[in-house]
Amino acid sequence: MARMPVAERRSRLLAAAFDVIARHGVAGATTRAVVEAAGMKLASFHYAFASREELLAELVAEVVDSQQVVLEVTSGSGSSLETVLELGLRSYFAQVRADPLRERAMFELTQYSIRTPGMRELAAKQYERYRSLAAESLAEAAQRTGAVWQRPLPDLAADLVVFTDGITLAWLADGDDERADRSIRFAARALAAEAVPNTDTDTDTDTDTDTGIRPPTAEHHESRSPESRSPERTRDDHRA
């Protein structure tokens, strides 16, 4: 085993631990298993970390703030908000499909920190982080499509995270790609319905969400959006 600075060794062990956890759960990430996955000797473990617990805590913390995106908003202009959201969710889901083990490990770590006395707040922080990333994406999506969210962004971000979590979890359990895709389309539609086009007219500022929702048969705030909005994103476009 080559010599290397402690920092390097630590991060290699963290990576190895993540790997092992994805495959065998947190409980399966024994010091020996981790060390073997990293190609080291056991003593090196305790040279780099005071204890297994320390490794796990560090791993959760690292995972929390290395989280980069929830969903990517990379759509050409001219698309509807719903389309942008749908594409974003699809690209998120493509990541999940490409590396399901990663997601499994994430859930595993979340549950571990929920269950572990000293780490409860890390789980909460993890979700805060998700939501803040989600909020950024939603803001950008709205801006690009000239839409205005009708509810506080943090709330919508939380809802988006609900979708990604729920869809991912279900897919991890049953592996049904098409079902996931249908849920994605639904999620995009549902979220898009929480915004209105920005065309200056409706400045109602009524974000009181209690019952102010219109019946699903739309045809009602489309009267004057001359550009990109397809005139009815109503019930039937989803399976045209």
Added chain:
Amino acid sequence: MARMPVAERRSRLLAAAFDVIARHGVAGATTRAVVEAAGMKLASFHYAFASREELLAELVAEVVDSQQVVLEVTSGSGSSLETVLELGLRSYFAQVRADPLRERAMFELTQYSIRTPGMRELAAKQYERYRSLAAESLAEAAQRTGAVWQRPLPDLAADLVVFTDGITLAWLADGDDERADRSIRFAARALAAEAVPNTDTDTDTDTDTDTGIRPPTAEHHESRSPESRSPERTRDDHRA
């Protein structure tokens, strides 16, 4: 320790195991921990179950088909579909809040079966069951409020499960009641938007007509008595 039939012992051990899992995860549910929670001796464990693995498999199976409701639809008529859904989701969430450990154990078991080679299909079955229950609730909600779902019921049921999972998971992580409630309102609104009122004007039904709700076919109602576990392959090998 009182004498009791094997079936009884098994079910007590299963209950104890569920309890331990909720608190310490599947990995924490060692034979000794389970046995202690059940107030038994270790030997009784292996008298009732061939192995810890068998216990866990049985527990997952039991949990899957003892699942009773996803959301209760108990609203007076005259309410809107959205309101009915919202109340149903609230009552579901009240259950979660009342017994978070239970939910934690459920997620724990799901993840365990996802990760365990021979039990993958049990996880899928679990979700099927959730969805079938969700479908029943949605059908009833629509029927009571005179609404017609515009997408296939199984798809909507899957979406509902996405919501409950996502909301529950987030709440388990951060314990934010109000956020959960906002997500519930959003979920109710989003789902309600997938239906149209059935009132009279339902004549056209020209496009995609096949998506109407089907009355809940009562095909699979079992009458499993609480402890009618099959007594045949219980523990006789080590004595035969």
Added chain:
DNA sequence: GCCGAAGTGGGTCAGTTGACCCAGTTGCGT
């Protein structure tokens, strides 16, 4: 070149775990 510290490797140790054995005991069917 050489010295001390950073890093390594092999081993130990006590505690835990799943499995399982076997000598008893107890209650049920008859």
Added chain:
DNA sequence: ACGCAACTGGGTCAACTGACCCACTTCGGC
């Protein structure tokens, strides 16, 4: 009331685990 199978209790055992120790290398600064 009584025989015997169902059931229990108190062990044992090998494997595994986290922690940690300490004699060695090896490298970098001098």
